[in-house]
Amino acid sequence: MPVTHTLEGPPSVDVLGRQDPELAEILLAELTRQTTTLQLIAAENFTSPAVLAALGSPLANKYAEGYPGARHHGGCELVDVAERIAVQRATALFGAEHANVQSHSGSSAVLAAYAALLRPGDTVLAMGLPHGGHLTHGSPANFSGRWFDFVGYGVDPESGLIDHEQVRALARTHRPKAIVCGSISYPRHIDYAAFREVADEVGAYLIADAAHPIGLVAGGAAPSPVPYADVVCATTHKVLRGPRGGMLLCGSGLADRVDRAVFPFTQGGAQMHTVAAKAVAFGEAATPAFTAYAHQVVANARVLAQCLAAEGLAVVTGGTDTHLLTVDPAPLGVDGRTARGRLAAAGMVLDTCALPRPDVRGLRLGTAAVTTQGMGEAEMARVAVLFGTALRDESAGRHVREEVRDLTGRFPPYPG
CATH class of the missing domain: 3.90.1150.10 (Aspartate Aminotransferase, domain 1)
Known part of the structure; x- marks a missing residue:
């Protein structure tokens, strides 16, 4: 039997319709498109009305560079509470020692992970783009391919499964500073323990790009990378069903480096309406x-x-x-x-x-x-x-x- 997630209605566009009917018409047309066609894109989902409410809240007005208790702007007492709730819910949901919930996207989270652990020119082993790697896994059109020396591993052409012997051989040959496990199109569970073993053998950090499976991890339907990876990068949409955004999970020993890599190194003020919407989604995912x-x-x-x-x-x-x-x-x-x-x-x-x-x-x-x-x-x-x-x-x-x-x-x- 299907498990129904009943949503109570679309966000009202009445105010927008009065102020800007041209944009309101686009919003309504997009709602019609989404609800009359089959949404089979693996990276998309429908958020709840509660998540949408947080996204459209007055929290969108607040500038909040920094972290709770250490902001660069005044008036952050309440958004500090919202961010602390998001962090507490994320760490509890995924069993992590630390969570950063400010990343604007999954790509931003990966950039921050690299910034925390690597220096330009370092060698990184990741899934090759032709085999399902993400743009942030070494594409020459992306910052990753321009700033780091990526070596790509792949899948067996017959089985389509990750070739772990190739991963080990490449790691031994190239001695990467970090190994990235994760894909945008790999349909099987990632063997995080096998990647951890190789990373330990060559003295590399292990970064899990769990943008796709993290929602399944939250629901206990996929293995968690948290016990194995030094840093886990993820999105908060996709299966997790939250707002479009990113997050990072790590141990307490890397918490300061990860936080400083997000702000001030790779991005400015947090989008507090999105942070609050992430908190809502984490709460929903814990049910x-x-x-x-x-x-x-x-x-x-x-x-x-x-x-x-x-x-x-x-x-x-x-x-x-x-x-x-x-x-x-x-x-x-x-x-x-x-x-x-x-x-x-x-x-x-x-x-x-x-x-x-x-x-x-x-x-x-x-x-x-x-x-x-x-x-x-x-x-x-x-x-x-x-x-x-x-x-x-x-x-x-x-x-x-x-x-x-x-x-x-x-x-x-x-x-x-």
Whole structure:
């Protein structure tokens, strides 16, 4: 049975409508887009009305450079309390000694982790971009690739699983200052203990980029990187279902270095409305309802993977342990980009991603948002059929779009 997360209604746009009808119309149109199409992007979700309320609160007015009790601006007594609550909830939720909740994004959190532990020119071992690494894992278009010497490890081209022997061999050869474990498209649990063992062998820091699985960690549906990594970087949206933002978790011995890397080294004043919204999300994630939700997300993803395979798509690694899966639509006669276009026309929104073969792009999709809407295994089976229909027959897009509209109409994320 699906675990329904009932949301009580969208934020009011009445005031905005009176002041700026042009922007209000865009907000309403976006709400319509989100609620009448299937949101299958693995990095997206629907936040609760409480999170949205914090984001739209007067806390947005407050400048608060620094940390609670040591701000560079006056009038921070109340936002200090809000940030302390966010930190306390984060450390309790993830079993960490220290949490920094000020990072503006997951990329900002990774930048701060590098700033805390590394110096320009240091060698870093991370998953290569063609195998699912993030831009912050060494892309030449990103600060990481310009400031540090990245060496990329990959996955086995047959199994799609991380090649831990390659990780160990590369670490022994290059003696990196840090090893990064984490991916934007790896559907299996990360073996944090194996990475810790290699890091200890070569004297490297271990940085876990847990932007994708951290919400599952909060709900007890994925292993935690906290006992193994020196620093954990994460986002507060995705499965965690909070506001768009980042955070860092670490031991007390690195707390000061991490905090100084966030402020003042890499960013200025905290966005206190977002910090408060993170506190709300951490509180929601500590409930039994969220635990049930996280496990339902995984159950939905596994059923979706099985049913997509039955439709003829090639599922990378043969399935998933998490909220996301990657598939190759080539057996149906289309490439990743063409497939994404057909699916978008049919009302199914998702991403392309690199596959563990040279110059081949597949599809990355996830079940976090549709599970928030209350969909379960039966709906995932139906989504897979619609998926296959749209890819096999381009002319079926309009018919599939009508079925998608009917499905989403039965599971509104913001009823009322």
